[in-house]
Amino acid sequence: MPKLKIEDLEKIREQVKRTTALREGSGFRAKVNVHMGTCGIAAGARTIMNAFIKELETRDVHDVLLTNSGCAGLCSQEPMVTIEIAGQAPVKYVNLTEKKAQEIFEKHVLGGTIVKEYALGIGSEKTDY
């Protein structure tokens, strides 16, 4: 391996920090919560989860926390996600597909505009993160 210069060291730091920062649990601007109860998984929540992981990776986004939780109580409308932008009320999206998930990520998570046609409602439970 070629010896590092100071700039190289900084580069490694920045690069690795992006993937390890979530261990320190702060600095997240938004939270994407995929509901992964048995109902959610049966309805395809895993595909939705993978779609979000892919979005984070390809767009190199590191300030969004991707997490999962159990059944949200509306099993007939799974797969569902809850999007929480820091300082705003959480939004629940229902009946998702991979495509819808991508659209929600781009418009709501990154763009800040709620995709009303897929949304169930605004408000409801709030979580700390």
Next chain:
Amino acid sequence: MAEKAKDKTYRLHLMVCAGTGCVSNHSYEIKEALEKEIKKHGLENEVTVVPTGCNGFCERGPILVVQPGNIFYQQLAVKDVPHLVEEHFLKGRLVSKFMYTPPEEKKPVPVLNDIPFFKKQVLIALRNRGLIDPEKIDESIARDGYKALVKALTEMTPDKIITEITLSGLRGRGGAGFPTGLKWQLVRNAASSNGGGKYIVCNGDEGDPGAFMDRSILEADPHAVIEGMVIGAKAIGATAGFVYVRNEYPLAVQRLSIALDQARDYGLLGSDILGTGFDFDIQIKRGAGAFVCGEETALMASIEGRLGEPRPRPPYPAQSGLWGKPTCINNVETWANVPMIINRGAKWYAGIGTETSKGTKVFSLVGKINNTGLVEVPMGISLREIIYDIGGGIPGGKAFKAVQTGGPSGGCIPREKIDLPIDYESLTEAGSMMGSGGMVIMDQDTCMVDIARYFLSFTHEESCGKCTPCREGTKAMLDILTRITAGKGTEEDIGLLQDLALSIKDSALCGLGKTAPNPVLTTLRYFRDEYEAHIRTKKCPAHVCRQLNIYTINPETCVKVGRGCDVCRRNCASDAITGQKNEAHVIDRAKCIKCGVCFDVCNFGAVKVD
């Protein structure tokens, strides 16, 4: 592959403790089981498992911390893994049965930071605890590893580095508390004879019974130590360094070797470090486990390949150390503090702690304490806070009796001094010392004479034999203590012990001998009544010294409660117990060898000890 790992985004990082304590509790098997189960559920692109250094809460190992969220799972077994993976990592439901519940509470505490054990801790030397894989230099770099090195090599002169360390107030964490900045200045100023050259040494010869701070730091964050040493080398003008670590620490040696190789590959060690023109490299020297080799002159002799025996000082290592060259020796924890001081500044560091003792100290908390483990606390914290708030108090609701700090060189601090603030001066004043940070908690069932005898047997065993006061003096003290614990002590013994202790303290060659009498002196000072009981009434108040115990069976309890269960008779090794089922049993004192088995096996409290 390393490149790929750098870019890969996972939604969950499972931080599995891979410190020696958890490893011996099968944490590597748990790691494998987790990986297998994760794969089974097709989660391998979402969830990653990261082995880390010691988490600190060793009592509760094996430990798994889930990030993000800082969810603390404890005492895991391989059989728990499938449930945990399916529930939490697949379905997102936290599994409360694997969480920690503090003794006085009913509900488990899911988040690590909310657990009392972790709440009062301040992490400087252990800053990367549970956050990095110690075998991956990149993860250390991501946590600002080698950032201070860049600063020291490019923006600071050696004098500026030394000034910063001096102003920080950092003192040697090996025990004696010599000001680190001053030591560096002395080595820097020392003229190097015959051809120049100076050395840096990291003392990792941790030998105190019950102490494991240095081992944990080397295992958990070897790059912190390496970085500190390179900064020190720049400050004093050294070109070579040694880490002296005992061979009984295989994991520490292994992780340090990996770290050194990685640092060398990256050009953070070797010639022309980071293209700045500075040259420095580090070798590992493995010690064979002689306690005396923790003493700096013996340690240097051992590195040179000679017998590990101390020599008189002066000359101090700063003037004439390894191969006669000026040498700067600091302890593992001291080196691990250095990068943080350079990064965040002397003022920040000096803002933590007390007037004379700055920063934090790592302690290994062992003995009769609920939360055994590794803790880092600000200087000035009270013993009470460490024992009760962090340590969770004494098991079984028993009374706290004393705390032994500083290992065999330290002393026992009694309950009356529980509000003592922890710093170098107050511990010394109490007759003990900071030491490297071992903290052994004792409860009401501990005999202080027996403890003194134990420590003396340790120092006697470990005495290198070079100087008479230590070689013969520790033997003489041990003989007296053994005599007292066997009920054969006389009134003169206390005075004799005191005289011996004081003269050994004054005349021994090195730190080992000079401090060996401390356990005797402090127990005499605070627990003289226990010595007197052993000598005058031939009784051991804690019933530890079995030769002084008299065992009897209460006939009423034996028959009415135990129905003459006969267990004691069947277990008696010397056939000293007679009696039949449903009848009261009796011990024949002439035959009794005082092994105490009857006391231990009686389920009805019928056997009494006096």
